[in-house]
Every structure is written in C-alpha cells, then in structure tokens.
Amino acid sequence: MNLPNFLSLLRIILVPVIIIFLMQESYKEALITFTIAGLTDIFDGFLARALNKQTKLGAFIDPMADKLLLASSFVSLSVFGLIPSWLTVIVISRDFIIVLGMVILSVMSITYEIKPVFISKVTTAFQLATIFFALLFKAVVHDTSGFHWIKILCWITAGLTVVSGATYISRGIKYLNRAS
Numbered sequence: 001m002n003l004p005n006f007l008s009l010l011r012i013i014l015v016p017v018i019i020i021f022l023m024q025e026s027y028k029e030a031l032i033t034f035t036i037a038g039l040t041d042i043f044d045g046f047l048a049r050a051l052n053k054q055t056k057l058g059a060f061i062d063p064m065a066d067k068l069l070l071a072s073s074f075v076s077l078s079v080f081g082l083i084p085s086w087l088t089v090i091v092i093s094r095d096f097i098i099v100l101g102m103v104i105l106s107v108m109s110i111t112y113e114i115k116p117v118f119i120s121k122v123t124t125a126f127q128l129a130t131i132f133f134a135l136l137f138k139a140v141v142h143d144t145s146g147f148h149w150i151k152i153l154c155w156i157t158a159g160l161t162v163v164s165g166a167t168y169i170s171r172g173i174k175y176l177n178r179a180s
Contacts, residue, residue, distance in 0.1 A: 002053045004062075007044035011037045011065040015072050022076045027139035034135055037069055038128050059114070066124065067095055073131045082134045087154050091127060094165035101172040110179045117171075123164040126157040 001009075014037040021030035044062055048054045071092055078088040105112045130153050137150060 002048075002055065002058075003051070004044040004048035004053050005055060005058045007040040007047070008058065008061045008065045011040045011044075011069055012061075014040075015068050018069075019072055019076050022080060027135060031132070031135040031139045034069075034073065034131060038132065041066060041069075041128075063114075063116075070124070070127050070131070071095065074127075077131060077134055082138055083130065083150075084154055087130070087158050090158050090161050094161050094168075097165055098168050101168065105172065105175055108176075108179065110175050112172075112175045117164070117167050119160065119164045119167055123157070123160040126153070126160050130154060130157045 014033055018030050018033045018037065021027070021033060041062075044058070048058055048062075074083065074088040074091050077083045078085040102112070102114075130150075133150055133153060
C-alpha cells in the first residue's frame with residue numbers, strides 16, 4: 001500500500017461520509033469532504049507518476065474510487081433536488097456502458113487497453129465541477145433555484161459525458177472489428 005493507493009482508498013472511505021452529510025443537510029461539511037475527496041483524485045495520480053509508484057492495484061482502485069465518488073454524489077444530489085435527475089441518468093449510463101463494453105470484450109477474450117482518453121479527463125473535471133458548484137451554492141446561498149449558470153454547467157457536463165461515452169463506444173467497436 002503506497003501513498004497514491006492510500007489516497008484512492010481514502011476517497012472511497014469519504015464517499016459514505018459525504019452522503020451522510022447530505023442526508024443531514026450539512027451542505028458545508030459535505031462540500032468540504034467532497035473537496036478533500038476531489039483533491040485526493042488529483043494527488044494520487046500525480047504522486048503515482050512523480051514517485052514512480054504506479055501499480056496494478058492503483059490502476060484498478062483509482063478509477064473505481066472516481067466512479068464511486070461521482071455516481072454516489074450524482075445520485076444523492078439528484079435525489080435531494082440539487083442537480084437534475086436526467087444528468088445523473090446520463091452520467092451513470094455512460095459508466096455502465098463502458099463497464100459493459102469491458103465485460104463483453106473480456107468474455108470474448110479480446111485484449112484491450114484501459115487508457116483514459118483526453119475527453120474523458122475533461123468530462124471528469126466537469127462532472128466534479130458540477131457537483132462542487134451545486135454543493136457550494138447550496139452551502140452558501142441555501143437555494144439552487146436562482147442560479148441559471150448551474151443549469152448551463154449541467155448541460156455542458158451532459159454533452160461532454162455523451163461525447164466521452166461515444167468515444168469509448170467507438171474504441172470498443174474498433175477492438176471488436178480487429179478481433180473478427
């Protein structure tokens with residue numbers, strides 16, 4: 001267990017804490033905890049590369065921690081009415097389709113490379129920003145109905161999520177075509 005892997009594990013541990021704060025309507029605490037979790041995402045990858053501590057465990061646990069943080073945050077925030085539920089459906093559907101594609105390729109014994117594309121990194125950044133700003137606005141102003149820029153951010157995030165998903169689908173189809 002190295003430091004980057006520990007940071008990924010910490011992100012997983014913080015997920016239920018964020019949800020509990022949201023259930024208690026402790027939005028400032030949820031925002032602070034979410035921010036810490038988001039920072040672990042930045043630092044674990046940076047440290048893994050800088051310290052040459054990239055491991056198979058890290059390659060598995062880091063994206064798992066990301067998906068767990070994002071999915072649980074999107075579901076919780078949509079249940080509490082802080083972000084639109086349609087965005088949550090898009091975000092979770094994309095991740096489900098990507099995992100389903102990986103399962104199909106594995107079942108068909110097709111070798112594939114797990115390497116995030118640039119649009120995926122941008123999408124993740126916008127997904128994190130959407131959650132952050134929804135929490136920030138609720139923690140500071142206590143009402144999300146007045147800020148239209150959060151809706152704009154949601155639409156941008158949705159568009160990027162769809163484009164990112166299409167990119168991975170295209171990549172999966174290429175793997176299938178090469179195998180046949």
